[in-house]
Each structure stands twice: as C-alpha cells, then as structure tokens.
Amino acid sequence: MKNRNYLFIVNPEAGSGHAQQVWPQLxxxxxxxxxxxxxxxxxxxxxxxxxxxxxxxxxxxxxxxVVVGGDGTLHETLNGLHHAGVQATIGYIPCGSGNDFARGANIPADPLAALQKITTTTDPTTLDIGVFYEKTRNITAVFTNNLGIGFDARVVHQTNQAPSKKFLNKVRLGISSYVLSAINAFFRQRAFQLTATIDGETQTYERTFLVTTTNHPYFGGGVPIMPLAKMNDGKLDLVIIEKKSTLKFIWLFITMLLPGHKYLSFRNFHHFQANQIDLSTTSSEFGQADGEVLNSDPFNISFTLSKQQFLI
Known part of the structure; x- marks a missing residue:
C-alpha cells in the first residue's frame, strides 16, 4: 500500500545466506x-x-x-520490541533454515510472494505469542514458535556448537549437521524429572525426555509435534514426551513423520491446552526458545500469552 512506510530488518546470514541472496529481488x-x-x-x-x-x-x-530472515531473526526482533514496551505491526519474510513460524502462520515460503502479501494486505491479523518468565534468572521474553527443554534443546545446542556447522551451511548441507546432532543428542540426553502445573493442577513426570510449550503445530523444521495447536485460540499447548522404552520412543518419533498422527494416543505422549503453565526441573537441562539457546540450568519457568499483530 502506497501510504505505508516499510522498515526492513534483514539478517544476511539467515538460511546459510539465503536472505542476502533474495534481498536484491525484493x-x-x-x-x-x-x-x-x-x-x-x-x-x-x-x-x-x-x-x-x-x-x-x-x-x-x-x-x-518487516523481518527478513529465519525464526531466530523474528524472535530477536519481537523481544527487542517487547523489552522496549512498544507494539508494532510485523511483516515476516521467511528466509531461514526451519521457517516453522511461516509454516504455522501459512505465510508463503517464496520470499517475493510473502512480500507481495504484506504490501497488499489491508488489515493485520492478531496472533498469539508466548511469554515466559524464568524465575531463577529473572528473565522475561517472548516466543512465536515454542520453548523446549530436554532433547530438542540439546539438539539445538549441539548443532550450534558443531565445528562443521559453518562449512555444512555454506555448501547447503546444514540439515546434515542437524541430523548428526540429533543422533548424538538422543544417546546423551537423560530422562529427567519435571513438575508441571497446568491451570493450577500439578503433576510430576519422572521420565521426561522432551517438554515443549508450543504456539503452533511445528518444531524442528516442520515436524508436526502438536497438529491441534492454533495460533489464534488464546491457548498455549504443552507437550510432554516420556522415555520409558528406547524402542517405543523411537517409534513415537517415526510416527510423527507419518500421516495420521497416531502418536497422539501413545501413553508416553502427554498433551495439554492451558492459559497458564508452570514448569520446573530438578536437574540442569538444555533449553531453547524459537531455536535460540537458553542457559543450561534447572528450570523454574512460567508461561502466559500475549498478542501480536502481523500482516500475513
């Protein structure tokens, strides 16, 4: 629209340099x-x-x-606004490696198509975003995708620390680094105790392997961990996966990639919808928010919802 002023934040490193390559076209x-x-x-x-x-x-x-980059670029931008106490209407052009937010919000994968949609959409759409408060470190931040503790966060940490990551990204084989990290993390991650208070009701899980508070169906670059999650229902979705048997756990993850979502009925898969979630661990665990690494400590964290306007 002609009467608008567009301020672009472009992360040229996003998607192994994909954002830098598409910017001249935009x-x-x-x-x-x-x-x-x-x-x-x-x-x-x-x-x-x-x-x-x-x-x-x-x-x-x-x-x-307008944010041009990956999920991490959007995460950092929204947190800059959040901590400044400022609201802004956001456009997002996905140029990252995972692009889970774009997938969940039905934003076109093609950058030019995403830009054209931003500039021709008249009214913004209000979507839910998660807000977390880490009580131990007195940290408050927002997330658009999910905040995970345990296995998925260890994968993110090990991928970012891998000496081969930069080279593999450069030759467009970044997914190889992620797969290798996932295999390594599977054998290194130990089950841990998690206490979850969901809208006032508390339960303890002794064999937690992965817990994620999510805003839409996807994590890890398109894995539909919670296909029932919606970004405009005013609810957060909590998924807790226990590892009581290695073979059953592997089968659960395989079924996540298959049609039918059979894993939703597995006994070691727990799903909740809530307005308020509190989680605590007794052991130090890896954490991640929108693919950005959090400190590895025992967690004492609470979640609520906020709203954000997007042109999508």
Whole structure:
C-alpha cells in the first residue's frame, strides 16, 4: 500500500545466506512499486534485538516493521520490541533454515510472494505469542514458535556448537549437521524429572525426555509435534514426551513423520491446552526458545500469552 512506510530488518546470514541472496529481488520489486522503505542489515548475532529497539523511534500508525530472515531473526526482533514496551505491526519474510513460524502462520515460503502479501494486505491479523518468565534468572521474553527443554534443546545446542556447522551451511548441507546432532543428542540426553502445573493442577513426570510449550503445530523444521495447536485460540499447548522404552520412543518419533498422527494416543505422549503453565526441573537441562539457546540450568519457568499483530 502506497501510504505505508516499510522498515526492513534483514539478517544476511539467515538460511546459510539465503536472505542476502533474495534481498536484491525484493529491493527491485519495492522500487518498481515505488513503495517507501528503508533497510537495516544485521551485523552480528542478536543485532536484530538492538535494531528493533532503535527503530521504535520511527514507528507510526502507517509504519510496518518487516523481518527478513529465519525464526531466530523474528524472535530477536519481537523481544527487542517487547523489552522496549512498544507494539508494532510485523511483516515476516521467511528466509531461514526451519521457517516453522511461516509454516504455522501459512505465510508463503517464496520470499517475493510473502512480500507481495504484506504490501497488499489491508488489515493485520492478531496472533498469539508466548511469554515466559524464568524465575531463577529473572528473565522475561517472548516466543512465536515454542520453548523446549530436554532433547530438542540439546539438539539445538549441539548443532550450534558443531565445528562443521559453518562449512555444512555454506555448501547447503546444514540439515546434515542437524541430523548428526540429533543422533548424538538422543544417546546423551537423560530422562529427567519435571513438575508441571497446568491451570493450577500439578503433576510430576519422572521420565521426561522432551517438554515443549508450543504456539503452533511445528518444531524442528516442520515436524508436526502438536497438529491441534492454533495460533489464534488464546491457548498455549504443552507437550510432554516420556522415555520409558528406547524402542517405543523411537517409534513415537517415526510416527510423527507419518500421516495420521497416531502418536497422539501413545501413553508416553502427554498433551495439554492451558492459559497458564508452570514448569520446573530438578536437574540442569538444555533449553531453547524459537531455536535460540537458553542457559543450561534447572528450570523454574512460567508461561502466559500475549498478542501480536502481523500482516500475513
């Protein structure tokens, strides 16, 4: 729309450089349409957070903040706005490796199609976003996809730490690094005790292997861990997976990739919908939020919901 001003935050490293490659095409189309815009490139990890806070000074009722990158780029941008106490309407162009938020929100995978949809959509859509408060470290942040503790977070940590990650990403084999990390993490992750309080009701799980508080169906680059989750139902979805048998656990993960969602009825798969969730672990575990690594400590964490406007 001609009366809008678009502020772009572009992470050129997202998707092994995919965002940097597609930006000239997006810029060309913006110029063709004679749209008013400015672009701000990230220079280092987590720079999106700072850029978002700096750009709050330029936000008006006709300003759209457009994020070009992956799930982590969107995560950092939204947290910059959240901690600045500022609301903004967001457009998102997926150029990452996983793009789970785009998948959950039905945003076109093609960057140009996503941009065209942003610029032609009149009214924003209000979606749920998760808010977590880590009591031990006194940290509050938001997430769009999920916050995981245990196996999935260990995979994220090991993938980020892998010496081969940069090279594999460069030659478009980043998924290989993720698969190798997942295999390694499976054998290294130990079951742990989790206490979950869900809308006031408390239960303890002794053999937890993975727990994720999720906002939509997908994690790990398209795995439908909770196909019933919706981004506009005013609820958070909690999934707890226990590892009581190695073979049963492997079969559960295989069925996640198959049609039919049979795993939803497995005895070691627990699903809840809630407005308020509190989780605590007795042991130090890996954590991740939208694919961004959290500290490895015992967790004492609470979850609520907030709202965010998107042009999708």
């Amino acid at each position: 810029r060309h189309w913006l110029n063709e349409q004679q749209l008013l815009y400015s672009v701000h490139f990230t220079q280092y990890p987590h720079h999106e957070y700072q850029l978002a806070q700096e750009l709050t000074h330029y936000l008006t009722s006709t300003t759209i903040l």
